Amino acid sequence: MRNFTFYNPTRIHFGEGQIAKLARDVPAGSRVLVTHGGGSIFQNGVWQQVEEALVGHQVTRFGGIEANPQFDTLVKATDLARAEQCDFIVAVGGGSVIDGSKFIAAAARHDGDPMELLSGKRITAALPLGCVLTLAATGSESNPHGVVTHVARQEKLSFSSALLYPRFAILDPRTTFSLPPRQIGNGVVDAFVHTIEQYLTYPADAPLQDRYAEGLLLTLIEEGPKALANPEDYAVRANLMWCATQALNGLLGCGVPQDWSTHMIGHELTAIYHIDHAQTLAVVLPALLAERRVAKRDKLLQYATRVWGLKEGDEEHRIDAAIQATRDFFKRMGVPTRLREHGLDADVIPQVLAQLARHGMTALGERRDLDLEASERILLRAL
Numbered sequence: 536m537r538n539f540t541f542y543n544p545t546r547i548h549f550g551e552g553q554i555a556k557l558a559r560d561v562p563a564g565s566r567v568l569v570t571h572g573g574g575s576i577f578q579n580g581v582w583q584q585v586e587e588a589l590v591g592h593q594v595t596r597f598g599g600i601e602a603n604p605q606f607d608t609l610v611k612a613t614d615l616a617r618a619e620q621c622d623f624i625v626a627v628g629g630g631s632v633i634d635g636s637k638f639i640a641a642a643a644r645h646d647g648d649p650m651e652l653l654s655g656k657r658i659t660a661a662l663p664l665g666c667v668l669t670l671a672a673t674g675s676e677s678n679p680h681g682v683v684t685h686v687a688r689q690e691k692l693s694f695s696s697a698l699l700y701p702r703f704a705i706l707d708p709r710t711t712f713s714l715p716p717r718q719i720g721n722g723v724v725d726a727f728v729h730t731i732e733q734y735l736t737y738p739a740d741a742p743l744q745d746r747y748a749e750g751l752l753l754t755l756i757e758e759g760p761k762a763l764a765n766p767e768d769y770a771v772r773a774n775l776m777w778c779a780t781q782a783l784n785g786l787l788g789c790g791v792p793q794d795w796s797t798h799m800i801g802h803e804l805t806a807i808y809h810i811d812h813a814q815t816l817a818v819v820l821p822a823l824l825a826e827r828r829v830a831k832r833d834k835l836l837q838y839a840t841r842v843w844g845l846k847e848g849d850e851e852h853r854i855d856a857a858i859q860a861t862r863d864f865f866k867r868m869g870v871p872t873r874l875r876e877h878g879l880d881a882d883v884i885p886q887v888l889a890q891l892a893r894h895g896m897t898a899l900g901e902r903r904d905l906d907l908e909a910s911e912r913i914l915l916r917a918l
């Protein structure tokens with residue numbers, strides 16, 4: 536196992552009715568900026584609970600943060616936070632609202648051009664932030680990362696800072712009952728791929744992390760389809776929500792090699808063609824596993840046996856069957872696995888490769904040997 540430092544300060548309040556804890560966890564006397572998305576929180580009763588819990592606080596509301604939050608919108612929110620002298624942010628929504636709010640938190644305390652925060656400049660100060668999660672997927676509720684879209688530049692830009700861990704995250708599974716099937720599928724696929732990217736590399740003498748990852752994958756495979764079939768099954772939603780948080784709260788990746796190339800290629804597909812984040816992953820991952828079957832051979836065989844119960848046939852057959860099972864699972868979650876299903880054909884590949892090159896994504900993978908030619912082969916396999 537490799538050396539690591541694990542740090543995760545986010546306090547999790549999990550379960551029904553926990554939104555009331557806002558009253559206690561947002562410091563008394565704060566001037567609070569409450570951020571949200573396009574309006575789902577007004578239809579599912581979440582806003583009402585937030586408003587009731589914050590009745591003793593001074594609240595300014597900023598809505599309209601898009602899926603794949605946009606830089607220009609977040610700059611407007613930052614201006615509002617400054618004008619109202621807000622000193623605490625409560626993000627209410629999915630990964631986009633939470634990521635966007637992390638950006639606002641950093642930008643509100645940044646004196647220069649906010650674009651600098653998306654260009655690798657170190658974040659040295661940020662407003663404190665808490666969140667109410669309404670979509671189990673990204674893990675943003677208890678990690679230090681964010682992704683912001685710059686529409687004019689057709690770019691998804693990441694940032695990260697330990698200052699951006701939410702102080703608290705409220706996870707009430709009941710808030711996810713109102714998700715449309717497409718977002719249920721997206722959430723399960725995103726959490727699944729986060730787990731795979733910290734697991735399906737090469738053996739690293741880390742049997743605990745392996746089994747932890749396999750536990751998450753097996754739970755997602757069992758519970759995911761149940762959420763589509765019975766959207767108001769509380770136990771199913773609770774298990775999915777807890778899986779998604781743990782898939783990207785830092786614990787799984789401790790001491791092991793990681794391969795985020797599916798995400799890096801996927802981000803370009805979202806930036807250029809506006810495909811949902813998780814839907815890009817469902818297209819790229821099966822193609823990537825097929826392309827990288829030699830480099831990932833030992834872990835692919837372990838994945839085939841332990842996650843999919845594939846014990847018959849020779850090794851090549853088991854690897855093929857595991858990749859097919861992965862693809863079938865995404866389809867079962869209602870998520871397409873081919874570029875063509877998104878109306879894209881081979882003509883798009885040069886543009887994706889050009890974007891990868893522009894962003895320095897030319898040495899991806901757990902061994903940094905996934906170059907642009909390999910990305911091209913992956914995209915061809917993904918057609």
Ligand code: NZQ
Nearest residue numbers: 572573574575602603629630631669670673675680713714
């Ligand atoms: O805007 P509203 O009206 O709230 O609707 C949203 C949005 O349209 C809706 N929704 C959310 N909760 C709902 C609901 N609809 C009904 N009932 C509810 N309870 O769902 C739609 C999608 O929301 P979004 O927040 O965009 O989805 P998700 O949580 O999948 O977040 C995706 C974003 O997270 C980034 C992605 O790149 C993308 O920008 N990621 C962030 C990561 C991180 N911070 O660690 C890691 C991920 O890999 C990912 O890159």
Ligand code: ZN
Nearest residue numbers: 673725729798
């Ligand atoms: Zn993701």
